[in-house]
Amino acid sequence: MSRRVQIDDPKNDDDVPKNDDVPDADSSQLRKRDYIDVPSHPYLMKLLNKQGDQIVLFADRVLKFTGSGKMKCRILLVTDFAIYIVDPETDSLKRRIALAAVEKICLSELSDNFLAVIIPTEYDLLIASARKNEIVAAFVEAYELEVVSSNRFEYNAASDLVKEIEFEEAEGGVKTRILRK
Template sequence: MSRRVQIDDAKNDDVPDGDSSPVEPDKLRKRDHINVPSHPFLMKLLNKQGDQIVLFADKVLKFTGSGKMKCRILLITDFAIYIVDPETDSLKRRIALAAVEKIYLSELSDNFLAVIIPTEYDLLIASARKNEIITAFVEAYELDVVSSNRFEYNAASDLVKEIEFEEVEGGVKTRILRK
């Protein structure tokens, strides 16, 4: 069963006001945790890029090359990944799904995942909805999803980091090391 949000500015009499999904709005909106149609900037951005279907939308923590955490909106459509700054309503990055090689995640119950993009620098994010993000990626584009408690990613064009996960009493210990 596919759960997708159809983006359409046209009104549909069968859909309650404020919902632009043409069919079964409750099912289609399950992975839209920020109500994309209520954000004019996001709608304009997606329409400009020609994206029609939002598979996932939520706020996440993005890790920068220097190790800082930034709150960002993650949008996954059937064509691309968008990273948007919610404070300034500015597009920080658009990644074509075809450019994504694989996704790394740990075997433990943490919130981290790394999106590996060989032609650019990689994307390390944390979200409590990690499983929903993985499902959206797999629905959109058949990707390799690799589970490992240690993996490398390119934090910047010239910076490789290693992330290590270890189960400890009371949770998971995460270390991000510069290679």
């Protein structure tokens, strides 16, 4: 069963036949990973349409870690072709990463919320989300990416800055340390 969300252009919504009497068995599944209701955000629709992406596999707010270690609230969109990082305050695209450029996904073996997207040709992306397993599932569905589980891994926080992230079980949760290499 597919879990993809087909994004229709809202201008052409009148052309789409509607059948409200009988719900589609897959309709709840299709919207399962769209936690921000992408079609209700015109700027996201415009962005996706401009880039030619039609299928959203995951959409939600996440915390993105900058090279300096600051956390920024961002909208993460995963389509069948790319990853989008959007600033929800300014409605602006901060970064678009082609899935073909992604080498692998790194995450810990513990119940934390961290996930690193490793991109050899650029700097990597470190994010935190309570829905990290759904994000990984969307990546794998889109591009069958390698997923590496380890309680310690390195990532390029900036073009000239390598950091190491360590996870260890602690009383009441997971202790996470981000170290400069």
